[in-house]
Amino acid sequence: MTETVLGWWGVPLAILGGAIRASTPYLFVSLGECLTEKSGRTNLGQEGNLVLGAMTAYAVSYLSGSPWLGVLAAGATGMLLGLLHAWVCQFKKVNDIAVGIALMLFGIGVAFFFGKPYIQPTAPHLPAIGFGNWSDIPQVRAALEINVLFLFGLLLAPLLSWVLSSTRWGLMLRTVGDSSDAADALGFSVNGVRMVATMIGGFLAGVGGAFLSLYYPGSWNEGLSSGQGLIAVALVVFARWDPMRCLYAALLFGGAGALGPALQSVGFSSGYYLFNAAPYVLTLILMIATCSPQRTLTGVPGELSITK
Amino acid sequence: MTAEALTSPFQSATALEVINLCKSFGALRVLDNISFQLHRGSFHALLGGNGAGKSTLVKCIMGYYHADQGSVLIDNRKREINNTRDAHQHGLGMVYQHFTLVPEMTVLENLVLSRSPIPKIINWQKEKQHLETLMAETPFKIPLHKKASALAAGEKQKVEILKQLFLQPEILILDEPTSVLTPQEADEVLDMLKKWTRSKNLSVLIITHKFREVMNFADDVSILRRGKLAYSGPLAEKTPAMLAELMVGNEEIASTGARELVLKGDIRLDIHQLVASNDSGAVAVDGISLQLHGGEILGIAGVSGNGQRELVQVLSGQRSPDSGDIRVCGEPYTASREEMARHKLYCLPEEPLRNACVPRMNLVENLALRIFDQPRYTRWKWFLNRQALKAHALKLIARYHVRPPELERWIETLSGGNVQRLVLAREISGEVDLLITANPCFGLDFAATAEIRRQLMEARNRGVAVLLVSEDLDELLELSDRIAVIFGGQLRYEAPIAQANMDEMGLKMAGH
Numbered sequence: 001m002t003e004t005v006l007g008w009w010g011v012p013l014a015i016l017g018g019a020i021r022a023s024t025p026y027l028f029v030s031l032g033e034c035l036t037e038k039s040g041r042t043n044l045g046q047e048g049n050l051v052l053g054a055m056t057a058y059a060v061s062y063l064s065g066s067p068w069l070g071v072l073a074a075g076a077t078g079m080l081l082g083l084l085h086a087w088v089c090q091f092k093k094v095n096d097i098a099v100g101i102a103l104m105l106f107g108i109g110v111a112f113f114f115g116k117p118y119i120q121p122t123a124p125h126l127p128a129i130g131f132g133n134w135s136d137i138p139q140v141r142a143a144l145e146i147n148v149l150f151l152f153g154l155l156l157a158p159l160l161s162w163v164l165s166s167t168r169w170g171l172m173l174r175t176v177g178d179s180s181d182a183a184d185a186l187g188f189s190v191n192g193v194r195m196v197a198t199m200i201g202g203f204l205a206g207v208g209g210a211f212l213s214l215y216y217p218g219s220w221n222e223g224l225s226s227g228q229g230l231i232a233v234a235l236v237v238f239a240r241w242d243p244m245r246c247l248y249a250a251l252l253f254g255g256a257g258a259l260g261p262a263l264q265s266v267g268f269s270s271g272y273y274l275f276n277a278a279p280y281v282l283t284l285i286l287m288i289a290t291c292s293p294q295r296t297l298t299g300v301p302g303e304l305s306i307t308k
Numbered sequence: 309m310t311a312e313a314l315t316s317p318f319q320s321a322t323a324l325e326v327i328n329l330c331k332s333f334g335a336l337r338v339l340d341n342i343s344f345q346l347h348r349g350s351f352h353a354l355l356g357g358n359g360a361g362k363s364t365l366v367k368c369i370m371g372y373y374h375a376d377q378g379s380v381l382i383d384n385r386k387r388e389i390n391n392t393r394d395a396h397q398h399g400l401g402m403v404y405q406h407f408t409l410v411p412e413m414t415v416l417e418n419l420v421l422s423r424s425p426i427p428k429i430i431n432w433q434k435e436k437q438h439l440e441t442l443m444a445e446t447p448f449k450i451p452l453h454k455k456a457s458a459l460a461a462g463e464k465q466k467v468e469i470l471k472q473l474f475l476q477p478e479i480l481i482l483d484e485p486t487s488v489l490t491p492q493e494a495d496e497v498l499d500m501l502k503k504w505t506r507s508k509n510l511s512v513l514i515i516t517h518k519f520r521e522v523m524n525f526a527d528d529v530s531i532l533r534r535g536k537l538a539y540s541g542p543l544a545e546k547t548p549a550m551l552a553e554l555m556v557g558n559e560e561i562a563s564t565g566a567r568e569l570v571l572k573g574d575i576r577l578d579i580h581q582l583v584a585s586n587d588s589g590a591v592a593v594d595g596i597s598l599q600l601h602g603g604e605i606l607g608i609a610g611v612s613g614n615g616q617r618e619l620v621q622v623l624s625g626q627r628s629p630d631s632g633d634i635r636v637c638g639e640p641y642t643a644s645r646e647e648m649a650r651h652k653l654y655c656l657p658e659e660p661l662r663n664a665c666v667p668r669m670n671l672v673e674n675l676a677l678r679i680f681d682q683p684r685y686t687r688w689k690w691f692l693n694r695q696a697l698k699a700h701a702l703k704l705i706a707r708y709h710v711r712p713p714e715l716e717r718w719i720e721t722l723s724g725g726n727v728q729r730l731v732l733a734r735e736i737s738g739e740v741d742l743l744i745t746a747n748p749c750f751g752l753d754f755a756a757t758a759e760i761r762r763q764l765m766e767a768r769n770r771g772v773a774v775l776l777v778s779e780d781l782d783e784l785l786e787l788s789d790r791i792a793v794i795f796g797g798q799l800r801y802e803a804p805i806a807q808a809n810m811d812e813m814g815l816k817m818a819g820h
Contacts (some may be wrong), residue, residue, distance in 0.1 A: 168426040171413075175421060178410045185408040186421065187393040298588060302411055 010139050011262050014076070017143025018258020019251050020150055021216045025050065025208040026250035027153040029232035030239065031160055033206030034246050036082075037236055039197035040177035040190075044100030045085050046205045047229030048107020049078040053119065053209025055111040058220035064121035067214050070123070074210035075203040081107055082202025085193035096305055104229075118220050126215045131174075149211050153247075156204075160243040173197055177301035199297030207230060231283055238286050240299040256282045279307065311483070320383060321348040323479050323561045324369070324400075329378035331361075331368055337535055338364045341717035342378070343786070344483070344530045345480065346513050346539040351505050353522045354515045354608040356532035358415060359556055362515045365532065370395045370402050371653075382479070397423060401477030403468045405484050405515075411457035418456055442474055447496050456590075462610045462818075469497060473504075473642040482514045483734035486521060488612055488779070490817040492519075519548040533557055544676040545573055568769045573602020575638070576742045576773035577623075582632035585616045592796030594616040595632070602741070605764065605774040607788030608799075609781060611817055616777045617658070620746045624655040625777070626663070636742060645712050654678075654735040656745040661727045662737075667720035671710070672701040675721045675734050708733035725756035732760060736767050743767060746777040749768065795819045 036043045043290075053074035061070030085103055089096045111269050112186030129151075164170040174185045176193040184189050213220045235253060239245035260275035324346040331339040338361045339391040346352050356362045368375045369390035379386050382398050389395050395402070409418050420426065421436050434450060443450070448466045454463065465488050472480055480501070486494035502525050504510040506572050514520060522529060522543065531554045538554045577600040586592035592615045600606050612614055621627035623634070625643030634641045636651045647653070658664040665674050676697045685694045685700070698715065705713045706731045710722070719727060728748065736743060748764065749757040764787060768774050777794075778784050784791055791808050793801040793816040801816040803809070 166430045166432065168428050168430070171417065171421055171426060171430070174413065175410050178412045179408070181406065182408040182410050182421075185392060185404060187391060187396075299412065 008266060009280045010266050013139050013143050014262030014265055015255050015258045017139075017145075018262055019145075019255035020146055021254070022257040023227050023250040024147065024150045024153055024216075025256025026232045026235060026253050027150070027247060028053055028208030028211065029205045029229050029245040030235045031153070031156055031243055031249055032201035033233050033236045034201075034210075034239070034241055034243055035160065035173070035204075036095075036194075036198050036201035037304060038177045038179065038301055039194045040103070040240055040301055041194050041198060042100060042233070042244075042304060043082065043085070043201055044087050044097060044203070044230070044233060045103030045105075045107060046100075046233055047225065047227065048104040048111075048200050049081050049205035050160075050209040050212070050229035051225050052077050052081065052107040052111040053206030054213040054224050055115040055209075055220055056206070058123050058209030058213035059118050060123075061114070061214055062121055065124055067210075069125050069209055070214055071126070071210040072205040073158060075206060076206070078202035078204070078206025078209070079199045080202070081200040083195065085202070086191070086198040088188050089198075090195070092189040093109055095195045112222055115220055115222070119222075122219070123214065124162045125210070125218055131166065147215050149207065149215065153250075157243045157247040166244070172226070174301075177303050179302055205232075227280075231279060234283050234287065237300075238290060241301060242299065253279050253282065321367070322346070323348040323350075323382070324513070325371065325381040325384070326365075327379050327381065327670050329365065329368060329380075329496060330376045331364055331373060332376055338533045339368065342532070342535075342537050344537060346511055348511050349504055349505050349509045350527040351512045351525055352514070352528045352530065353526035354513060354518065354530050355522065355551060355555055357534075359536040360532040360555070362532055363483055366402065366483060367513065370400060370481065396475065396477075398490070399478035400481065401472035401475055401479070401590075402481040403465075403472055403483065405487075407456075407464050407468060409456040409459075409464055409467060411455070413456055414452065415450055415454055415456060415459070416452040418467060419452075419471055419474060420474060422435055424475065443470065446470065446473065447500055448464060460614070460792070462490065462493055465489060466493075466497070478512070479511045479513065482512070484515050484517070485486055486516060486518065487649040491520075491781070491814045492613060492818060494521060494755070495524075500523075510535055512757070513516065519551060522551065523548060553559065565765040565769075567765065570603035570771060572604060575599050575771065576602050576636065577775065578635040578638075580633040580635075580690070582619070582622065582634065583630045584615075584622050584627055585630055586618055591630075591795050593622065593629075596794075596799055598792065598799065600773045600775055602773045603771045604789040605768050605776050605787050607784035608794050609784050609791060609806075609813060609817060610777075610778040610779070610794035612779050614744060614794050616779075616794055618776055618797075619794075620655075620744060623653075623744045624657055624663075637647075644649070649678075650739040652739050654740050654743050656728075656735050656743065656748050657731055658747040658750060660731040661720060661724070664731050665719050665727065668718050670716050670718055671705065671722075671730065672697055672715050674730065675701045675704055678734055704733040704737055705730070707737070725730065727754045728752060728756065732763060734761060736772075740767060740770075740772050743772050743774045744777075745774065747779060748776075748784060749780070793817055 029050055032168055033043060033046050041304055056077045057070035057074035060073040061067045083104055085099055088099050118164055126147055126149060128145045128147045130141060131146050132141040164174060172188050172193055175186065176188055176190050180190045212224050231253065235249045236246060239249045256278040259278045263275055264272060312402065322559055327343050329339055329342040332534055344363060354362050364373065367373045371391045371394050379820060380389060381387065387398055389398065401402050416436055416439065419439055420430060439452060448470060450463055450467055457516050459467065465485055469485060485497065489497065498521060526543045528541060529546065531538040531551065533555060535591060579596060579598050582593055582596045584589060584593040594762065596619060598606065608616065622629050623643065636647070636653060641647055657665065676685065680692055680697065681692065685693050685696045701715055710726050710730045710733065719730065722730070735793045744766070749760050752760065761783065764774060764776070776784065777789060788805050790802065790804050792799045793813050795816060796819060801813060
């Protein structure tokens with residue numbers, strides 16, 4: 001009996017596996033939001049993008065038979081919502097937070113409206129690679145079964161980091177996000193750059209949604225996201241607007257999310273709901289621990305409306 | 309050729325010509341038929357009081373604003389300049405008055421950012437070497453890896469100038485580049501620009517209000533007065549007095565008021581080893597000790613960003629100190645409202661609209677901020693006595709000439725000078741024992757400046773203890789009884805005004 005062989009060692013293993021599985025949506029949404037916020041706008045609509053992306057991916061995968069087509073479609077809807085956000089926000093005296101909340105509700109509403117028929121049927125899932133196939137222990141194999149999207153995310157974080165630090169476009173983006181005065185003086189189009197950044201951010205959030213419905217948990221229902229898009233936005237603040245730190249933070253939150261199921265798998269079931277709340281508690285603790293009334297945040301883009 | 313040479317071989321040609329330029333903001337005519345020429349290879353100063361239209365004029369030239377009428381000629385050819393991009397293409401560069409550096413980026417990144425075009429993929433090693441070679445041609449030494457937000461104001465200004473110089477413009481416009489520099493630093497910068505007008509045929513148009521710089525460096529001078537051109541031509545034979553008269557016309561200027569002999573009072577403010585941090589948590593005030601007596605003005609000189617802001621914020625209750633001891637009239641002071649009222653401590657901070665007003669409250673409400681809880685202005689203890697507050701406001705507005713005298717107006721709709729007068733009225737019209745003030749005349753025109761300085765001097769003569777933190781050396785020399793220099797959060801120099809040495813103060817301000 002391998003389960004008895006592993007015993008309590010199954011917990012860290014399950015957390016590792018869970019961290020990799022559950023972190024993917026956090027990773028994609030936070031990388032997208034990181035990019036958007038670096039350009040000087042907060043898009044709270046990411047939660048809407050995530051949910052709508054999940055629904056779209058599931059529907060398109062079911063109808064076309066190709067999960068990858070579903071992922072692209074999810075990205076496209078995210079991009080559209082991002083475009084809408086950027087278009088509304090370019091007008092004077094429009095508050096990006098308020099628009100974000102409106103779009104979040106809009107995205108969720110649209111997803112629920114069109115998603116009703118897809119709650120029952122089963123759509124083809126995204127493939128995973130079994131990095132643990134060398135082992136006989138099922139827990140190891142389960143933990144190391146890694147989805148291709150996660151690998152994309154793993155590459156995306158350093159790529160974004162490099163784009164932001166060493167390319168013309170990255171420099172422009174950071175300028176626009178940090179000082180629109182400076183951007184104006186340099187002749188950059190502030191609204192144009194922000195629009196592109198918000199659209200890419202929306203695309204990534206949509207892809208994160210596709211992961212939810214097409215891999216883990218792997219079905220479409222209305223309680224699918226339960227606020228993961230919003231947590232990911234908070235996670236960007238915790239990661240101090242750095243893509244690599246977004247990756248680590250996403251893994252941390254994914255691991256926290258896996259705590260409840262991991263404990264349950266070894267038969268420790270009391271307080272199950274309490275452990276399931278770990279990501280939310282962690283969000284609160286981190287937010288309190290990393291803020292101070294005496295000093296401003298470092299690394300925060302100067303144009304963000306929350307810091308102005 | 310020496311930098312002091314008055315004539316230049318290139319001066320015959322015209323680099324830039326402005327013809328009949330007009331610009332209005334709403335009903336206000338800011339520029340009225342301005343025409344002048346900037347000669348190639350010359351150093352041209354643009355003078356004028358605050359609100360005379362200098363900044364608007366150069367922003368019209370740079371395409372930042374669109375002129376209502378008139379044209380701009382570059383190399384005798386009419387050019388359509390609709391944005392700063394166009395301006396750069398025609399060889400124009402400008403150093404703005406507000407900093408345009410990206411605060412979260414390093415100096416290196418900021419300098420690469422201004423390259424045109426920016427390379428698609430940036431080779432940081434190569435850029436660094438390239439910029440280091442270029443910087444060696446200038447007298448500036450700025451650490452390239454430092455974040456722009458961590459630079460002192462003087463360093464920022466130098467980076468702004470470097471940014472433009474690296475683009476090798478033919479015409480360089482600078483908007484008050486020396487306002488944040490020490491006199492020595494200013495000379496260093498202007499000397500280099502002057503040399504480049506001779507050796508590289510650069511044409512410089514510089515906005516300044518310091519006659520000393522104009523007299524030492526300018527070839528030509530143009531003077532604006534209330535949107536009209538009062539003079540444009542060679543500087544030769546113009547004296548500072550003549551320039552000043554051209555700037556203000558025959559306006560009446562209030563004199564500062566005489567310093568009366570006042571007996572030095574008791575110690576009103578006693579600060580011992582005060583330490584305070586800035587917004588990013590770094591130590592900004594680093595062990596300051598000072599004593600301030602009644603009937604004296606203690607001036608604190610220094611380039612901005614050396615802890616002045618934090619010091620004033622601690623005294624006005626906007627920031628809590630990390631350590632140290634503050635006593636007012638011998639009693640411990642924690643900047644509570646009750647203590648301020650009891651010790652009659654008042655504050656006129658810099659940027660009063662931001663630091664001492666509620667922008668979207670009206671004049672009555674803003675004038676009531678210090679007194680609304682006093683028995684005279686309340687009813688049944690918990691309610692405001694609107695009548696009394698209104699009467700109080702009317703009295704002060706009339707006495708301090710706040711315009712327009714409309715009580716129901718939001719204060720943010722007033723001009724800078726009127727906001728300043730209103731806050732001054734609130735803070736020093738009553739009984740005052742101790743007044744803390746920072747850059748009280750920043751951004752004000754001649755008349756308003758003179759008025760406020762007169763009020764401060766009168767307060768001193770009444771026996772008020774005044775702490776005057778200012779970046780304007782002339783103001784400090786005019787008003788202070790004692791003067792100290794702040795650098796890096798520490799007081800580096802202190803002397804009675806009669807013994808104050810300008811050169812030494814300049815060096816201390818730069819940290820030498």
